[in-house]
Amino acid sequence: xxMFEVNELPVEELRIRLEEAREELSNLRFQxxxxxxxxxxxxxxxxxxxxxLETVIHEFELGKRGQKTAENEESK
Numbered sequence: 001x002x003m004f005e006v007n008e009l010p011v012e013e014l015r016i017r018l019e020e021a022r023e024e025l026s027n028l029r030f031q032x033x034x035x036x037x038x039x040x041x042x043x044x045x046x047x048x049x050x051x052x053l054e055t056v057i058h059e060f061e062l063g064k065r066g067q068k069t070a071e072n073e074e075s076k
Contacts, residue, residue, distance in 0.1 A: 006053060021053060024046050
């Protein structure tokens, strides 16, 4: 998931995707322990997605994300 995709989503959708990513990471770790993991790089990518989602959600909570969109609209 890229940042431009994350930036377009509402907070509720971000929280849903965060939970899905955490669940996927848990499943990947379980597969790794069992020796069934086909793509070990996927763990790193999911961790990065989780970090991106948490960052954007935190920005919304601080009110920074809402201010950025208002500033962008004023400049147009």
